[in-house]
Amino acid sequence: MKRHFVTGLNALAVFVVLVGLWQVLVWSLNVPPYVLPAPLQVAETIGARFAGLVGSLLITTEAAGVGLAMSIVAGVAIALVFAQSPWLRRMLYPYTILLQTVPIIAVAPLILMWVGSGTWAVTLVAFIICLAPIIANTTQGLISVDRNLIDLFLMHKASRAQILFKLRLPHAMPNLFVGIRISAGISVIGAITGELFAGSSRVGQGGLGYSILYASAQLQTAYLFALVIAATVLGFTFFFLVMFVEWYFLHNWHESTRPAEAE
Amino acid sequence: MREAVPEIAFKGVSKRYRSGALVLEGITLVVERGEFISILGPSGCGKSTLLRLIAGLTPLSAGEITVNGMAPVNARELMSFIFQDATLLPWRTVERNVGLGLELEWATRTVRTQKVNEMLALVGLSGVAKSYPRQLSGGMKMRVSIARALATRPRILLMDEPFAALDEMTRDRMNEELLRLQQEHGWTIVFVTHSVAEAVFLSSRVVVLAPHPGRIHEVVEVDLEALRSAETRTSQLFEDEVSRVSKVLRGVHSV
Numbered sequence: 001m002k003r004h005f006v007t008g009l010n011a012l013a014v015f016v017v018l019v020g021l022w023q024v025l026v027w028s029l030n031v032p033p034y035v036l037p038a039p040l041q042v043a044e045t046i047g048a049r050f051a052g053l054v055g056s057l058l059i060t061t062e063a064a065g066v067g068l069a070m071s072i073v074a075g076v077a078i079a080l081v082f083a084q085s086p087w088l089r090r091m092l093y094p095y096t097i098l099l100q101t102v103p104i105i106a107v108a109p110l111i112l113m114w115v116g117s118g119t120w121a122v123t124l125v126a127f128i129i130c131l132a133p134i135i136a137n138t139t140q141g142l143i144s145v146d147r148n149l150i151d152l153f154l155m156h157k158a159s160r161a162q163i164l165f166k167l168r169l170p171h172a173m174p175n176l177f178v179g180i181r182i183s184a185g186i187s188v189i190g191a192i193t194g195e196l197f198a199g200s201s202r203v204g205q206g207g208l209g210y211s212i213l214y215a216s217a218q219l220q221t222a223y224l225f226a227l228v229i230a231a232t233v234l235g236f237t238f239f240f241l242v243m244f245v246e247w248y249f250l251h252n253w254h255e256s257t258r259p260a261e262a263e
Numbered sequence: 264m265r266e267a268v269p270e271i272a273f274k275g276v277s278k279r280y281r282s283g284a285l286v287l288e289g290i291t292l293v294v295e296r297g298e299f300i301s302i303l304g305p306s307g308c309g310k311s312t313l314l315r316l317i318a319g320l321t322p323l324s325a326g327e328i329t330v331n332g333m334a335p336v337n338a339r340e341l342m343s344f345i346f347q348d349a350t351l352l353p354w355r356t357v358e359r360n361v362g363l364g365l366e367l368e369w370a371t372r373t374v375r376t377q378k379v380n381e382m383l384a385l386v387g388l389s390g391v392a393k394s395y396p397r398q399l400s401g402g403m404k405m406r407v408s409i410a411r412a413l414a415t416r417p418r419i420l421l422m423d424e425p426f427a428a429l430d431e432m433t434r435d436r437m438n439e440e441l442l443r444l445q446q447e448h449g450w451t452i453v454f455v456t457h458s459v460a461e462a463v464f465l466s467s468r469v470v471v472l473a474p475h476p477g478r479i480h481e482v483v484e485v486d487l488e489a490l491r492s493a494e495t496r497t498s499q500l501f502e503d504e505v506s507r508v509s510k511v512l513r514g515v516h517s518v
Contacts, residue, residue, distance in 0.1 A: 151315075
């Protein structure tokens, strides 16, 4: 516990020193604020435009969150199908990889063209970018079950459904969470990418991506920094939220969530 | 009177892998009801495959196996399989692991609870019913595995080197307990091992297999009193039997 506290303090000290250095540099070199605003100016801007910032943050949070949730549902469903048949898996798996390798930034305008701009399109971009990691990791977990465990179930005349839901699916939970952790991070990237193209669906108010575009066009560099900070906070929050849910479900039995042994 | 149906019967059984390699050839063997029989042999002689054939977990290539007169797949409710590692589900508590077989066979919750408690008491694990497998020692995990196998009231236990991963003291104690339970309940046990002493201590007959392809080299009758105890291990008779079986096993290599 004490060790964690000290590590935390050290990290905080590094942060304070870096920000302090940044502030001093901007002051002493007289950097114009539209090139690099000083930390205090960024803080001021966050205070002054807090409502707008939170509004943008919430819009992006919704798109990223819903996209992520949809990708978990769809990804697990697809993985369950893949786990049923090696034949089907071999036939369809290449398209999962395709989904992962196609650059989302190039596809986003297409999606917007097809489904129209707005929150729904942004959610869809987040969904697409999140899907592949969920499918790949969950499928891996579903099919990597120990042969003996399957035999054990067969000895008790278990049905296919019983093997799937009482053995394969719980066995795949740690893998699923690896996938969700990856997707949680990129869902924010997906949503912001979508917003860069989708513009605003509500008058005068858009998500972080839209606001970033707007702020950069207006040379509101301090607000741009504020938006970047908000996006980072969002990514972090998602990540820790997933970590917590993972801990809640797995801490009783899975090694990955076990606290490290005292050194 | 009708002739008694043999508990497990092999008639000229051969097993070939899909790769074409012959694992077992010409196995003919009858296991009587209530018998404790061990399968002994060097690694790669098809011991585990033999066990999996009885369970109907792998198809045979030639010959016939019957379990209580039925095809193995149809006789699964009579059998429980105990693997070398405990094969517990790490996400389930001890009691839910023990109840797994009953759950898969759609037993009611009342029956399950009662049976699980009974089995936990039998293997001396009532105190850790709510623990997760990772909190248990290797010996305790194996006990859970055995309790789970017994919960569905099998008549035949197929055990694939179940105590191989345990330390010697734990292993000896588990052997004694297993033998006591077997005598009490009259189970038929087919026990795969690579330890001569374990085979001699436990069984009335030891089947010695020769490898490449796996075939029966000799079936040795063990000349010990039926009810063995910890003292048996230190007796002269036991040592003689162990060296007799060891000689047979050595013979496998010199052929």
